Amino acid sequence: MSSSNPKVVDIHTHMYPPAYVELLESRKTIPFIRRFAGAKDPRYIILPAEAEALDKIASSEFETISASLLPGRPITTHYSSLAQKIHFMDTHGIDISVISLANPWLDFVSSEVAGETAKSVNSAFRDMCSTAPGRLFFFATLPLTAPPETLLAAIGHIKGLKYCRGVILGTTGLGKGLDDAALVPVFRALAANKLTIFLHPHYGLPSEVWGPRATEEYGHVLPLALGFPMETTIAVARMYLAGVFDAVPDLRMLLAHSGGTLPFLAGRIESCIVHDRHLVSEGKVGPRRRTIWQVLKEQVYLDAVIYSDVGLKAAIDASGVDRLMFGTDHPFFPPLNSDEQGEWESMTWNKEAVSKALGVDSEGAKAVMGGNAVEVLRLYDEE
Numbered sequence: 001m002s003s004s005n006p007k008v009v010d011i012h013t014h015m016y017p018p019a020y021v022e023l024l025e026s027r028k029t030i031p032f033i034r035r036f037a038g039a040k041d042p043r044y045i046i047l048p049a050e051a052e053a054l055d056k057i058a059s060s061e062f063e064t065i066s067a068s069l070l071p072g073r074p075i076t077t078h079y080s081s082l083a084q085k086i087h088f089m090d091t092h093g094i095d096i097s098v099i100s101l102a103n104p105w106l107d108f109v110s111s112e113v114a115g116e117t118a119k120s121v122n123s124a125f126r127d128m129c130s131t132a133p134g135r136l137f138f139f140a141t142l143p144l145t146a147p148p149e150t151l152l153a154a155i156g157h158i159k160g161l162k163y164c165r166g167v168i169l170g171t172t173g174l175g176k177g178l179d180d181a182a183l184v185p186v187f188r189a190l191a192a193n194k195l196t197i198f199l200h201p202h203y204g205l206p207s208e209v210w211g212p213r214a215t216e217e218y219g220h221v222l223p224l225a226l227g228f229p230m231e232t233t234i235a236v237a238r239m240y241l242a243g244v245f246d247a248v249p250d251l252r253m254l255l256a257h258s259g260g261t262l263p264f265l266a267g268r269i270e271s272c273i274v275h276d277r278h279l280v281s282e283g284k285v286g287p288r289r290r291t292i293w294q295v296l297k298e299q300v301y302l303d304a305v306i307y308s309d310v311g312l313k314a315a316i317d318a319s320g321v322d323r324l325m326f327g328t329d330h331p332f333f334p335p336l337n338s339d340e341q342g343e344w345e346s347m348t349w350n351k352e353a354v355s356k357a358l359g360v361d362s363e364g365a366k367a368v369m370g371g372n373a374v375e376v377l378r379l380y381d382e383e
Contacts, residue, residue: 006366006369006370006371007095007096007369007370007371007374007379008093008094008095008096008326008369008370009094009095009096009097009098009325009326009369009370009373009374009379010089010094010096010097010098010326010327010328010330011097011098011198011254011303011325011326011327011373011377012198012256012303012305012327012328012329013085013097013098013099013100013327013328013329013330014079014099014100014101014102014329014330014331014332015079015080015082015085015099015100015101015102015125015128015331016075016079016080016101016102017080017101017121017124017125017128018080018124019120019121019124020101020121020124021033021075021079021080023117024044025042027108029051030045030046030047030048030050030051031044031045031046031104031108032044032045033045033075034054034072036070039070039074040074041074041075041076042074042075043070043071043072043073043074043075044072044073044074044075045071045072046072046073046103046104046202047204047220047223048207049207049214049215049220049223050071050072051071052215053071053215054071054072073332076331076334076340078330078331078334078340079331082128082131082132084331085097085099085136085330086132086135087341088328088330088331088344089135091341091342091343092328092343092344092347094328094347095135095370096134096135096136096137096370096373096374096379097135097136097137098136098137098138098139098165098373098377098379099125099128099129099136099137099138099139100125100138100139100141100168100198100200101121101125101141101168102200102332103170103200103201103202104170104202104203105141105142105144105168105169105170105202106118106121106141106142106143106144106145107144107145107170107172107202108145109143109145110145111145111146111147114143114144114145114146114150115143115146115150115151115153115154117143118140118141118142118143118146118154119154119157121141122138122140122141122157122158122161122164123161125138125140125163125164126138126161126162126163126164129162129163130162130163133381134381136163137163137164137165137377137379138163138164138165139164139165139166139167139168139196139198140158140161140164140166140167140168140195141167141168142154142155142158142167142169142186144169144170144172144173144174148182148185151186152185152186152189155167155186155189155190155193155195156189156193158193158195159193159195164195165195165196165377165378165379166195166196166197166198166254166377167190167195167196167197167198168197168198168200169197169198169199169200170199170200170201170202170203171199171201171202171203171231171232171234171235172203177235177238178199178235178236178238178239178244179238179239179241179242179244181242183244184244184247184248187244187247187248187251188248188251190251191248191250191251191252192250196252196253196254196301196376196377197251197252197253197254198253198254198256199232199235199236199253199254199255199256200232200256201227201228201229201231201232201235201256201257201260202228202231203231204223204224204227204228204230204231205223205226205227205230205231207223209222209227210222210223210227228256228257228260229257229260229261230260230261231260232255232256232257232259232260232262233259233260233261233262233265236253236255236259236260236262236300237262237269237292240269240292240295241273245290245295245299246290249299251299252299252300252301252376253299253300253301254300254301254302254303254325255300255301255302255303256303256305256327257303257305257306258302258303258304258305258306258311258312258314258315258324259296259300259302259315259318259319262292262296262318263296263302263311263314263315263317263318263319264314266292266293266296266318269292270291270292270293273285273292293318296318296319297318297319297320297323300319300323301319301323301324301325301372301376302315302318302319302323302324302325303324303325303326303327304324304325304326304327304350304353304354304368305327305328305329305346305350306350306353307349307350307353308349308353309352309353309354309356309357311353312324312353312354312356312357313357316357316358321358321364321367321368322367322372323372324367324368324372325368325372325373325376326350326351326354326368326369326370326373327350328344328346328347328350329346330344330346330347332346333345333346334346351369354368354369
């Protein structure tokens, strides 16, 4: 990409097609969307702690409870309106967005309908992108709960979808995590079709980790700030220990939130591996072993959704400036005390982190803000 005409690309930005919203509204267990009398926007109940808080609200109190005390997150028009997505892009000078379904994707859909549900969701994303050619691309959603043959067939369908540049994936895989040997054929199919995996957390850590005061006193801070990054770190570490990256050398993964804590903990992971008697006795620690540092620089990309230059510098050191891609996490983390139609801190903090870490208008900053994404994800105009 020519540095004289740099693009700003947002590779971490979510949308819920209307049919997906309807699916969530039809459910009674998490994830589900619940409407409350007197509340402007419905609430998305996605975390166990939110469901527990909802259970404490008696039905007779729905009419009087303050909207600010309702559990879950408000589902504003930013979640499903394409016009709002374009407005957000225009407001913040974003040239291209790679949109994706947000967690928990289709992890909760029954195996009988998962294949068709995924096809419907992915077709909806393709149609959205077709309304703004050159500005919108997408990561598709996999029907992971479907039978193996349906899942593999879905990858072939995804490959043929215009504007599709990869898939978004959670950490549970087929239910046993991403180190599950049964997932290797899926990884190989994705790699063969040059579909990058955007790995995104959802399940965090068990609720009891946060202590008895967390639910009522600490909001979502602990599970979102700490649980999500650790979930990503654990998932990738398990893949590495299971030899997935060696088994599928063409596999490419883009990790959300700058790889969780991997940039900080890769050295500790390496030390634990080379000093582990079991791994050494099994012959898994030898001179030909690729270190986790090598995997981070050869098969892994990181987004720049880290909100500070301190974390971003660690991500750059771990994977390289040519492997970082800008993102906003829109429509999550909206401004609470200002107009949602204006400027969002999720944009400005991440952009400022890039400038502080690499220098304003530097070649490195231009690469992270868009150049890398254009090249890696082939974000070129389609006829």
